[in-house]
């Protein structure tokens with residue numbers, strides 16, 4: 001399905017063996033087109049985080065090839081990893097600051113982004129004064145300020161309650177619609193994977209590899225009704241089955 | 248220091264748990280009660296335990312106040328001694344800070360520097376520096392600066408270890424994000440490692456400030472030339488059996504230690520108080 005689109009991120013026979021001998025990934029082939037949203041599912045330890053680290057250049061692969069056509073990368077972790085000594089506003093401006101964006105432009109972008117994620121009223125708060133969900137929004141906003149072309153999410157909402165998680169899923173979909181980034185989203189929740197993505201990649205462990213790929217036929221924009229669609233239930237069922245076989 | 252420290256609930260919870268003993272009134276009443284008991288015990292030892300002939304070992308509190316603090320001449324010489332000691336302690340602490348911060352930052356920048364320097368930082372701590380004071384006096388002479396050297400030696404270790412620990416305390420994920428967004432070494436140090444280190448730095452400073460004061464006072468015992476410090480006065484009063492002035496000087500010395508400890512506590516709070524809550528319990 002990505003044949004008609006420019007490729008944004010491509011793994012070709014990627015393998016990763018750590019110095020201690022752990023084979024985290026073996027012969028992974030995934031091609032992700034510009035503007036696609038791919039979810040990665042798989043048992044713990046199958047190398048999902050490692051794959052994202054390799055894609056973003058934080059970790060060099062030990063075999064195969066990774067190609068990206070952008071260096072505008074956003075990265076969101078499970079922990080919000082905010083700087084506790086900075087206010088919300090200054091946390092959101094951090095990456096722009098690191099990348100050398102001008103002061104006025106940063107200020108404007110930060111204000112706009114806080115508006116988008118609904119945190120304008122908390123600009124002057126410190127992270128310790130925020131709820132988990134709000135911290136996560138700050139973490140999203142921080143990357144969003146730079147308008148990344150490739151956005152990677154490593155179980156960003158795993159620590160949140162279900163309601164907060166669903167509302168942040170809708171937030172991500174909204175941002176995806178507005179920003180047109182390419183998304184790679186790691187999660188342990190099958191429903192979340194199917195709800196967000198245009199393709200679900202199920203991985204297996206020991207060694208980490210691609211087990212099965214599911215195309216998600218639902219178009220964007222998506223709304224919460226999708227969660228109650230029988231076709232949605234059917235697909236999550238299939239993916240769950242595949243995931244169970246991967247353990 | 249996890250980013251997700253739940254700083255908001257814990258204080259109120261702690262208060263609810265321990266009830267009256269943690270209330271504001273109790274925070275004032277209880278220490279005062281302890282203080283009064285100590286004074287009572289002091290009188291008891293002074294008048295009941297000690298015979299009149301031996302009372303100079305521990306003169307009663309009101310005599311200490313009258314002779315040691317209310318006599319203008321006595322008070323002046325004690326304060327002058329205290330001032331001399333304070334100057335030595337402050338100079339020693341400032342130099343220890345410069346050296347300590349530099350060494351800690353160097354150690355945080357490259358593993359090989361850490362590996363090369365750390366053993367010496369540890370050795371420095373295990374040397375009984377106070378026992379070396381006579382040697383230092385012998386080697387460096389009896390000037391102001393050799394007293395300062397004692398303070399530096401005794402105060403520098405906690406600054407090195409706490410600062411180094413603080414600089415290492417930023418989460419790996421945070422470092423990854425700095426890498427991803429092309430931060431150079433200097434930016435990483437200034438925007439991530441140094442701010443992350445501040446709570447630990449102030450912990451180290453508080454310890455070192457107290458140690459520097461102790462170093463200066465003990466140094467006074469050995470450096471008998473130049474302006475007499477409060478430590479020398481303590482020794483002199485002890486030899487001449489001037490119990491009242493002896494205890495007044497000891498009280499002044501401990502007040503100096505307290506002041507310094509409090510100062511760095513307050514400074515730390517002013518700098519990190521808005522975002523940092525120490526996790527207790």
Ligand SMILES: Nc1ncnc2c1ncn2[C@@H]1O[C@H](COP(=O)(O)OP(=O)(O)OP(=O)(O)O)[C@@H](O)[C@H]1O
Pocket residue numbers: 018019020022023024042043044045046047048049050051208
């Ligand atoms: N720095 C490292 N050194 C050695 N082994 C590592 C290192 N990092 C990860 N591994 C190993 O590589 C494998 C894959 O780890 P990874 O974190 O990518 O898994 P994951 O799929 O993200 O798991 P989870 O779902 O629990 O987050 C695991 O077996 C892990 O122990």
Ligand SMILES: [Mg+2]
Pocket residue numbers: 048049050154
């Ligand atoms: Mg992971």
